[in-house]
Amino acid sequence: MRNLPPALAAHLASGATTLCRCWRLTRGDEVVQGFTDHDEDLVFDGTTFRAGTGFEGTELEARFGLSVTGTEVHGALAAESLNEADLAAGRYDNAKVELFFVNWAEVEQRLLLRVGHLGEVRREGAAFAAEVRGLAARLNEERGRIYAATCDADLGDARCGVDLDDPALRGEGSVLAVEGGSLIRVAGLDAFADGWFTRGKLTFSAGPNAGLAVEVKEHRAEAGEVRLALWQQMPAPIAEGDLFAVTAGCDKRFETCRSKFANAINFRGFPHMPGNDFVVAYTVPGEPGHDGSPAR
Numbered sequence: 001m002r003n004l005p006p007a008l009a010a011h012l013a014s015g016a017t018t019l020c021r022c023w024r025l026t027r028g029d030e031v032v033q034g035f036t037d038h039d040e041d042l043v044f045d046g047t048t049f050r051a052g053t054g055f056e057g058t059e060l061e062a063r064f065g066l067s068v069t070g071t072e073v074h075g076a077l078a079a080e081s082l083n084e085a086d087l088a089a090g091r092y093d094n095a096k097v098e099l100f101f102v103n104w105a106e107v108e109q110r111l112l113l114r115v116g117h118l119g120e121v122r123r124e125g126a127a128f129a130a131e132v133r134g135l136a137a138r139l140n141e142e143r144g145r146i147y148a149a150t151c152d153a154d155l156g157d158a159r160c161g162v163d164l165d166d167p168a169l170r171g172e173g174s175v176l177a178v179e180g181g182s183l184i185r186v187a188g189l190d191a192f193a194d195g196w197f198t199r200g201k202l203t204f205s206a207g208p209n210a211g212l213a214v215e216v217k218e219h220r221a222e223a224g225e226v227r228l229a230l231w232q233q234m235p236a237p238i239a240e241g242d243l244f245a246v247t248a249g250c251d252k253r254f255e256t257c258r259s260k261f262a263n264a265i266n267f268r269g270f271p272h273m274p275g276n277d278f279v280v281a282y283t284v285p286g287e288p289g290h291d292g293s294p295a296r
Contacts, residue, residue, distance in 0.1 A: 008101075008109040018105040022049040023073060025118070026096040033082075036102075044107045071114075071132050073097075082128060088235035089212050092118055097132050145268075149275070150252035153268040161266045169248040169261075171197070172205075173226075178238050182217075182230040189246070194221040199249030202228065207242030209234045216249060 004012070011017060020038035024047055027033075034049035036042050042049045086092060095118045103109035119131035146152045156164040164170060173188025189197070197219035204210050218229040228246070250256055254271035258264040 004111060005109065007106075008103060008111060011103050011106075011109055018103055020102055020104045022100040022102050022110075024049070024098040024100070025092070026098075027091050028094065029091060031091070036104075038102075038104045040104070042102065042104060042107055044102075044110065073130050073132060084123070085235040087121055087123070087128065089209075092121065092130075094118060099132075147270060147273070149254075149269055149271055149273050151250075151254075151257060151267055151269040152252075153266075155250040156247070159266070159268055160263070162261050162263055164247045170245065172243070172245045174244070175207075175238055175240055175242045177240060179227070181233045183227060184230070184238060185225060185227050186244075187226070189219075189221070189226045190224075192219075192221065192226075195219055197228065197246050197249055199251055200247045201249075202230065202244050202246040204234070205243045205245055207239060208236035209238065209242070216246065219249070 020036055020042075022034060022036045022038075022042060024045075025033045025035070032047055034042075034047040035053050036049040036051050038049075038051050041051050082092065097114075097116050097118055098112060099114040099116075101111045101113050114132075114134065116132045116134045119133045121128055121130045151160075153159040156162050162169070171189045171192055173186045175184050176187050177185045179185055195218075197216050200216045200219070201213050202216050203213040212234060214234060215231045216228055217231045220227045220229075248260070250261070252269065254264065254267050254269060257267045
């Protein structure tokens with residue numbers, strides 16, 4: 001149960017109300033944007049809530065307990081609001097969303113209705129629809145260690161310990177040609193073996209995608225030419241001459257950790273755990289356990 005501010009409660013009791021909804025989005029890069037379904041811009045808490053963006057929300061649902069609830073917001077894709085390039089670049093992934101109930105005639109009379117995070121975003125022509133997940137959704141996320149044969153650390157993080165600034169694990173180059181939406185031929189990586197950057201991360205340092213990163217699907221070095229296949233297309237077209245840096249990739253296996261990175265001591269998996277074939281394994285005649293005694 002929420003306690004309404006006295007002034008807002010009095011306004012609601014008056015019978016003639018001037019109410020609207022406002023949304024404040026805070027991206028991971030600390031960019032803050034405000035939107036409102038009122039027909040004029042509103043300003044409070046140092047944020048301008050823009051009108052005329054087509055921003056609107058669906059019905060807000062609330063339940064008892066910790067059940068996961070959600071709502072959606074809809075709006076137009078435009079340069080002054082949410083645009084296609086920023087959405088595709090992931091700048092709105094998991095952005096914080098605050099929903100306010102506001103008296104537009106006196107913006108000090110307002111109530112924070114909900115705090116959540118953006119989930120799935122769908123594009124529908126020149127518009128978008130974004131899921132807003134409540135705080136209870138965090139309880140559905142996996143936390144802690146995972147018992148698996150492969151490593152559950154991210155290459156280069158504190159648990160892994162690998163230094164990705166090591167010149168042996170990092171390369172810089174430029175795009176020679178674009179051979180497909182996500183396949184590029186590059187220069188500057190001739191010193192690295194075939195497959196070295198597979199599953200690595202490529203970050204553009206110059207060009208229309210500067211500052212954006214993408215995972216490398218495959219690194220091929222053959223016949224004197226080097227090609228990188230990317231897992232997804234970039235928001236802006238890749239062009240000849242674009243500069244980038246790329247780091248080595250890891251397939252999370254113990255053998256790779258030991259031979260490629262000399263980092264077996266920090267391996268965060270369980271390489272000797274039995275696999276699915278363990279339950280159908282049998283002993284060979286002459287070996288312990290063949291006569292019915294337990295194998296040791």
